[in-house]
Amino acid sequence: MSSQLKLVDITKKFEANTVNEKVALDHLNLTVEPGQFVTVLGSNGSGKSTMFNVILGSLFPDEGKVYLGDKDITKLKDYKRALNIGCLYQNPLRGTAPNLTIEENLALAYTRKASPSFFALNKKDSSYFREVLSTLGMGLEDRMKTKIGLLSGGQRQAASLLMATIAEPELLLLDEHTAALDPGAAEKVMALTKKIVEENKITTLMITHDMEYALEYGSRTIMLDSGKIVMDLTGKEREEMTTGKLAELFYGKAHKRG
Ligand SMILES: Nc1ncnc2c1ncn2[C@@H]1O[C@H](COP(=O)(O)OP(=O)(O)OP(=O)(O)O)[C@@H](O)[C@H]1O
Numbered sequence: 001m002s003s004q005l006k007l008v009d010i011t012k013k014f015e016a017n018t019v020n021e022k023v024a025l026d027h028l029n030l031t032v033e034p035g036q037f038v039t040v041l042g043s044n045g046s047g048k049s050t051m052f053n054v055i056l057g058s059l060f061p062d063e064g065k066v067y068l069g070d071k072d073i074t075k076l077k078d079y080k081r082a083l084n085i086g087c088l089y090q091n092p093l094r095g096t097a098p099n100l101t102i103e104e105n106l107a108l109a110y111t112r113k114a115s116p117s118f119f120a121l122n123k124k125d126s127s128y129f130r131e132v133l134s135t136l137g138m139g140l141e142d143r144m145k146t147k148i149g150l151l152s153g154g155q156r157q158a159a160s161l162l163m164a165t166i167a168e169p170e171l172l173l174l175d176e177h178t179a180a181l182d183p184g185a186a187e188k189v190m191a192l193t194k195k196i197v198e199e200n201k202i203t204t205l206m207i208t209h210d211m212e213y214a215l216e217y218g219s220r221t222i223m224l225d226s227g228k229i230v231m232d233l234t235g236k237e238r239e240e241m242t243t244g245k246l247a248e249l250f251y252g253k254a255h256k257r258g
Pocket residue numbers: 014015022023024042043044045046047048049050051
């Protein structure tokens with residue numbers, strides 16, 4: 001079940017009260033509706049990763065609240081919220097166990113959340129995984145006993161995407177998850193991302209440095225600068241936005257800061 005994500009007045013400082021103090025998030029507010037797919041732009045150091053870390057609970061904000069659905073998760077430990085938040089990173093090596101097979105990795109991801117009920121045991125069997133893997137169209141359903149570390153980057157990101165979504169998370173965070181792939185593999189993983197996110201209506205935030213991806217995928221684009229949301233595009237305004245205009249805005253912000 002997808003949930004609403006709400007960040008209320010989030011501030012996060014590093015090395016507070018020192019000469020090196022850095023305000024990474026500055027009274028940031030963001031509400032993402034259930035099932036909404038939001039692309040996130042922002043130059044290096046604008047606060048994107050810090051925002052994700054605050055959502056994941058690997059960092060706690062100095063001020064502000066984080067809500068997932070109707071739950072205040074601001075102080076919830078990261079491993080507890082990990083059950084409800086799927087995450088994918090740029091590095092295809094992150095988030096999977098390389099020495100376990102595709103099947104074992106999927107079983108881990110799936111049963112991590114499911115209660116050990118008859119229903120769960122029934123669903124996690126090989127035929128279910130085979131069926132899910134076949135939806136990727138990469139032939140991985142015939143390689144279920146292959147160690148996941150032996151797959152190509154693109155195959156591995158596709159498998160990771162399945163792992164991140166197989167337990168039906170309330171929220172999916174994608175942190176430049178295609179940036180390390182060659183263009184062909186990146187396109188394939190993006191097409192899969194769109195399919196999985198739209199079919200399952202998962203609330204999703206995707207960080208990207210690719211202006212085309214930012215406008216092509218999802219239904220909303222936000223831009224961070226100095227820890228704040230400085231642009232929030234939806235509807236007609238987004239439809240009429242071009243990558244050229246977006247790049248101008250983007251480099252305008254980065255230039256002013258820098
Ligand atoms: N652990 C830390 N200690 C000190 N400063 C930090 C730490 N983490 C982040 N920062 C600073 O906070 C600011 C925001 O960093 P953040 O990593 O969130 O940016 P980003 O938008 O994800 O950048 P990138 O695109 O390079 O990943 C930067 O100025 C960064 O140097």
